[in-house]
Amino acid sequence: VFRRALRLDHMQSSSTMAATAAAARLRAQGHTVIDLGAGEPDFDTPENIRRAAIQALETGKTRYTPASGIAELKQAIVDYMARETGTTYPASAVIVSAGGKQTLFNALVSVVNPGDEVVIPAPYWVTFPEIVAFCGGVSVFIPTHEHDFRLTAAMVERVLTPRTKVVILNSPSNPSGAVIAPEDIHQIAELCAARDLWLISDECYYRFVYPPGRPFSAAALPAALRERVLVSGSLSKTYAMTGWRIGYALAHPDWVAEMTKVQSHSTSNPTTFAQWAAIEALRGSQDSVAAMLAEYRTRRDWIVPALAALPGVRCRMPEGAFYAFPDISAVLEKTGLRDVDFAQRLLEEAHVVVTAGSAFGAGGYLRISYANSLDNLQRGVENIRALIERLG
Ligand code: PLP
Known part of the structure; x- marks a missing residue:
C-alpha cells in the first residue's frame, strides 16, 4: 500500500484545477461548457513573442x-x-x-x-x-x-x-x-x-x-x-x-x-x-498588454453590473486582475445551499464553470473569471440568473 509522506497530510489538491478538470469531463461527453473558472487569459501569446521562441529553437537555444x-x-x-x-x-x-x-x-x-x-x-x-x-x-x-x-x-x-x-x-x-x-x-x-x-x-x-x-x-x-x-x-x-x-x-x-x-x-x-x-x-512592444487590459476592462464593465443586478447578488467593482467576486450569500441563505453546492449545480445544470469562494477562504462568494468572450460572459450570467430563479 502506498503511504504518502507526512508532509503532504495537510496539502489539498488545487480546487481551481478541479473545476477545470470537471469542465474537461463535460466537454469529453460532448457538452458545450462555458468555463468561467480558469484563471487564464483567453488570448493567444502575442506574435512577436511566439516568433522569438521559434527563432530561439532554430538557433539552438535548446x-x-x-x-x-x-x-x-x-x-x-x-x-x-x-x-x-x-x-x-x-x-x-x-x-x-x-x-x-x-x-x-x-x-x-x-x-x-x-x-x-x-x-x-x-x-x-x-x-x-x-x-x-x-x-x-x-x-x-x-x-x-x-x-x-x-x-x-x-x-x-x-x-x-x-x-x-x-x-x-x-x-x-x-x-x-x-x-x-x-x-x-x-x-x-x-x-x-x-x-x-x-x-x-x-x-x-x-x-x-x-x-x-x-x-x-x-x-x-x-x-x-x-x-x-x-x-x-x-x-x-x-x-x-x-x-x-x-x-x-x-x-x-x-x-x-x-x-x-x-x-x-x-x-x-x-x-x-x-x-x-x-x-x-x-x-518588445507592450501594445498587446494595453490591448488586453482594454478588453478586460470592457468585460469587467459589463459583467460586474450584470452580476450586481441579479436577485440576491452583490458585486463590487474590482480595480484589477480579471475576476468578478460576487457575494451570493443572500441567495444561499434563502435556499440553504453552500457556495460549493451552487457552483456544482451551475456546472451540472447549465454547464457553466465558476469557483466557489470557500476555495479561497471566503464562503458565500463565487469567483468568475472574465478572461472570456463577452458572448460567453452573457450566457454565463443568464445561466446564473436562471439557476437563482429556479431555486426560487
Ligand atoms: N499568483 C497568483 C495570485 C495567481 O493567480 C497565479 C496563477 O493563477 C500565480 C501566482 C502563478 O501563475 P504562474 O505560475 O503561471 O506564473
Missing part, C-alpha cells in the same frame, strides 16, 4: 542554462523593473523560475520553518496556504471581505505573534481583484521591517490595474524596506503566456541564493527557449 536563468533574461527583468518602478536591482537579486508558482514555492520553502506563521489575507489564492502546509508552517488568515477587501497595516499587526515569519500580499488579488493602496503596502512593509518579518508581494496581476488606478510594485519601496521584500512576478497573465512557465523573483541576494539551490536540485532551469522568448516579451 540546452541547459544556469539553474536560475540566463543572464540576458535577468538583465531584461532588471531593466523592465527599473522602467516600471525606478529601482535597479543587481542581477544577483533575480531568479527566473517555471512560473510564479515555482517562484513562490522556492521562496516559502527557503524561509519557512515548521511552526512558523505565515500571514495571508483572505480571500487568498489557493496555492499560498498549501505551500505553507508543505513547509510545516501555519497559515494565519486575515479576513478582508468585511472591509471591502481592504488590507491595512493595523489589520496585519493584530495577527502578529512571536512565531510570525512571513506576510504575503497579492495585489491585484486573485480572487477579489482588489488592489491594496500604495500607502498601505508601505506601512505593511514598515511593520515587517520593525518586526523582523519577510514580505512576499505576489504581483502576477501587476499590469492589470484599471485606469484611473495605477499599478504599484513593492519594488518601488525605499531601499531600507525593500531589503525584506520578495517581489514575485510572472509573464503568464501579463503576456498571455500561461503555458510557457516563466516567472521570476526579485529579493535579497541571500534569499535568491537559497531559492537557486532548491531550484537547482528540483527542476533546474526554466525551459530555455521560453526564457529567450521572455526577453522579447519584456523588451
Whole structure:
C-alpha cells in the first residue's frame, strides 16, 4: 500500500484545477461548457513573442542554462523593473523560475520553518496556504471581505505573534481583484521591517490595474524596506503566456541564493527557449498588454453590473486582475445551499464553470473569471440568473 509522506497530510489538491478538470469531463461527453473558472487569459501569446521562441529553437537555444536563468533574461527583468518602478536591482537579486508558482514555492520553502506563521489575507489564492502546509508552517488568515477587501497595516499587526515569519500580499488579488493602496503596502512593509518579518508581494496581476488606478510594485519601496521584500512576478497573465512557465523573483541576494539551490536540485532551469522568448516579451512592444487590459476592462464593465443586478447578488467593482467576486450569500441563505453546492449545480445544470469562494477562504462568494468572450460572459450570467430563479 502506498503511504504518502507526512508532509503532504495537510496539502489539498488545487480546487481551481478541479473545476477545470470537471469542465474537461463535460466537454469529453460532448457538452458545450462555458468555463468561467480558469484563471487564464483567453488570448493567444502575442506574435512577436511566439516568433522569438521559434527563432530561439532554430538557433539552438535548446540546452541547459544556469539553474536560475540566463543572464540576458535577468538583465531584461532588471531593466523592465527599473522602467516600471525606478529601482535597479543587481542581477544577483533575480531568479527566473517555471512560473510564479515555482517562484513562490522556492521562496516559502527557503524561509519557512515548521511552526512558523505565515500571514495571508483572505480571500487568498489557493496555492499560498498549501505551500505553507508543505513547509510545516501555519497559515494565519486575515479576513478582508468585511472591509471591502481592504488590507491595512493595523489589520496585519493584530495577527502578529512571536512565531510570525512571513506576510504575503497579492495585489491585484486573485480572487477579489482588489488592489491594496500604495500607502498601505508601505506601512505593511514598515511593520515587517520593525518586526523582523519577510514580505512576499505576489504581483502576477501587476499590469492589470484599471485606469484611473495605477499599478504599484513593492519594488518601488525605499531601499531600507525593500531589503525584506520578495517581489514575485510572472509573464503568464501579463503576456498571455500561461503555458510557457516563466516567472521570476526579485529579493535579497541571500534569499535568491537559497531559492537557486532548491531550484537547482528540483527542476533546474526554466525551459530555455521560453526564457529567450521572455526577453522579447519584456523588451518588445507592450501594445498587446494595453490591448488586453482594454478588453478586460470592457468585460469587467459589463459583467460586474450584470452580476450586481441579479436577485440576491452583490458585486463590487474590482480595480484589477480579471475576476468578478460576487457575494451570493443572500441567495444561499434563502435556499440553504453552500457556495460549493451552487457552483456544482451551475456546472451540472447549465454547464457553466465558476469557483466557489470557500476555495479561497471566503464562503458565500463565487469567483468568475472574465478572461472570456463577452458572448460567453452573457450566457454565463443568464445561466446564473436562471439557476437563482429556479431555486426560487
Ligand atoms: N499568483 C497568483 C495570485 C495567481 O493567480 C497565479 C496563477 O493563477 C500565480 C501566482 C502563478 O501563475 P504562474 O505560475 O503561471 O506564473
